[in-house]
Amino acid sequence: MKNQLLLPLFLFASLLTFSQGKISTTETTSSEEVFKRDIAKNELSIGAFNLVAFGALDIAYERIMTPNSSWAIEAFILAIDDEDVGDAYEKDFSLTGKYKHFFGDRNAWGFYVNGLAMLSTGKDEIYNYYDSFEGNNYTEESYTDFALGFGLGGKFVSKQGFFLDLNAGIGRNLFSDVSPTIVGQFNVNLGFRF
Numbered sequence: 001m002k003n004q005l006l007l008p009l010f011l012f013a014s015l016l017t018f019s020q021g022k023i024s025t026t027e028t029t030s031s032e033e034v035f036k037r038d039i040a041k042n043e044l045s046i047g048a049f050n051l052v053a054f055g056a057l058d059i060a061y062e063r064i065m066t067p068n069s070s071w072a073i074e075a076f077i078l079a080i081d082d083e084d085v086g087d088a089y090e091k092d093f094s095l096t097g098k099y100k101h102f103f104g105d106r107n108a109w110g111f112y113v114n115g116l117a118m119l120s121t122g123k124d125e126i127y128n129y130y131d132s133f134e135g136n137n138y139t140e141e142s143y144t145d146f147a148l149g150f151g152l153g154g155k156f157v158s159k160q161g162f163f164l165d166l167n168a169g170i171g172r173n174l175f176s177d178v179s180p181t182i183v184g185q186f187n188v189n190l191g192f193r194f
Contacts, residue, residue: 072098166187167186
């Protein structure tokens with residue numbers, strides 16, 4: 001399982017090492033510096049908190065549409081089957097789409113609010129009955145569900161394009177009786193704008 005996590009981390013680190021700090025453009029008579037954070041439109045990031053704390057691979061791609069808006073897609077894969085991790089995440093896999101609106105005066109930088117739509121799969125324990133000899137009796141059932149919600153966060157981008165994105169969100173599953181009613185997200189993403 002550790003080897004499966006090393007390949008995406010290696011690819012992500014390779015992408016970051018080939019970055020350029022600034023791009024110079026020339027206009028008719030003057031030369032000015034244009035920084036990557038101000039003109040680049042694509043971002044790739046990894047959820048550092050989920051990777052370190054829970055062994056979960058959380059990768060996101062984001063596309064900047066206007067200076068104040070972007071859309072993103074995130075893939076979450078729970079790589080370690082551990083009871084302690086299961087208490088934090090009842091999902092095994094999810095795809096989340098987000099629309100973000102930024103309040104800063106720079107290109108997709110600063111504090112933002114977002115709407116989210118999440119498709120998730122996982123297993124949940126269903127309480128069946130209490131037996132005086134055996135105690136509580138649970139069965140585990142699989143689910144697939146769709147949630148809608150919102151979140152807020154802050155993104156801080158360096159001149160070279162490296163960024164830190166802190167965000168949290170909450171949503172409500174809509175269709176399955178087996179899935180958790182409320183889903184949450186807490187991300188500390190490290191990434192690069194290109």
